[in-house]
Amino acid sequence: MKWSLLILLAIFFAKISFASPQVPDYLVYKNDTIPTYNLLVEQFLQQREQDNGQLFGLSFRNSIDGELGGSFNCWRGYQAIYKIENDSLFVSDIIDCHTIKNFDKQTSKKYLEEIFKDKVKNNKVFVDWFSGLISFPFQSEDNKIIRWDGVFENIYLFETALEIDKGIINKISDVENYTDLKNGIDRLTKDSINSILFKEVQRYKWKNLDKCDCSEKYIITIGGNGKIANVIMPDYQTKEEIEEFWDTKKEYNYCIKSMKKALSKLQFDIIKRNGKPMEENVLLEIWFEENGVIENWTY
Incomplete structure (x- = not known):
């Protein structure tokens, strides 16, 4: 930056x-x-x-x-x-x-x-x-x-x-410190992972975008097994933060659940530390235009 x-x-x-x-x-x-x-x-x-x-x-x-x-x-x-x-x-x-x-x-x-x-x-x-x-x-x-x-x-x-x-x-x-799975997505280079995640978000059939704006920063956790383990919004980690910045908790939950569904089928190769599988966090910031176009705003 x-x-x-x-x-x-x-x-x-x-x-x-x-x-x-x-x-x-x-x-x-x-x-x-x-x-x-x-x-x-x-x-x-x-x-x-x-x-x-x-x-x-x-x-x-x-x-x-x-x-x-x-x-x-x-x-x-x-x-x-x-x-x-x-x-x-x-x-x-x-x-x-x-x-x-x-x-x-x-x-x-x-x-x-x-x-x-x-x-x-x-x-x-x-x-x-x-x-x-x-x-x-x-x-x-x-x-x-x-x-x-x-x-x-x-x-x-x-x-x-x-x-x-x-x-x-x-x-x-x-x-x-790397296991190349038969059907796994290559992740030797970390810089490529963000683009892979974004393409899946683009492919997902988003609904209710007229009611829910999911333009946000997300941290996606790739688990030790190479599957998506969790998705969070780093800017909203407490009940008070969610209530202050989101119209409803339902809208917040919709965006999180939709991101998880969009990425659920991904299977990455496995990264290890000291020979043992490790989790890895990847930042993804997305923006939804009014015409439905999704942009990758990750720096």
């Missing part, structure tokens, strides 16, 4: 710059240093205390030592490096943003001690506060990003997934 940069600037100076694309942490795995989109150190800080955007006494945490200046793409003020030893996951280094190629080991040691204190053993920290799945891109020539959240996380077509229980790695497996 034309105004996106202005919004990002406003967010940055308001000290909540979560809308800017962020640099990843890193994982040392089989002698490779791989970007990973799992902020495990940040999770530790949030569990320990509410730091109100402070780290090492610095507001907004946009640099560790206070000398590098603000960074749109490193709001947390540091990058962490993790490594696997035997069956355990450790934080091995905390570095200044963008210094992965030439960071100072002594400075990293100081940061580790300042954050983790007595949890530091042999210049590393056991990640015993984390249980769950983390992943990183599988090294393959035909690998590619299939989803990006616009800020931080990238989902790759092929990834290596680690199943972790309180820092202990129980399973390492290579996963594919």
Whole structure:
């Protein structure tokens, strides 16, 4: 959108710059240093205390030592490096943003001690506060990003997934984050989905348009099975909002039900995260002309 940069600037100076694309942490795995989109150190800080955007006494945490200046793409003020030893996951280094190629080991040691204190053993920290799945891109020539959240996380077509229980790695497996169904609609490229949804809305036999104007923004949720799981109007989520902006609840319900019916037969291929099917939300804004023509107003 034309105004996106202005919004990002406003967010940055308001000290909540979560809308800017962020640099990843890193994982040392089989002698490779791989970007990973799992902020495990940040999770530790949030569990320990509410730091109100402070780290090492610095507001907004946009640099560790206070000398590098603000960074749109490193709001947390540091990058962490993790490594696997035997069956355990450790934080091995905390570095200044963008210094992965030439960071100072002594400075990293100081940061580790300042954050983790007595949890530091042999210049590393056991990640015993984390249980769950983390992943990183599988090294393959035909690998590619299939989803990006616009800020931080990238989902790759092929990834290596680690199943972790309180820092202990129980399973390492290579996963594919896409299932190509026999009759499924291709969704490797997210940009194409909006047009597919709109075409179905155009084909639908709308009734009562002289009484109900369904020109609105809709968020369509594609479920983990590739079918349409839900349709909502994001601008009207409470009873009060519906009563204030719609003539009747019946009109509101008609538009929601009609959108669901229009999209009900769609079967998409399946997108996954860490090898497990995931839901995905797609914005669709439509406009009905008086002559019955439907326009796609999605930006």
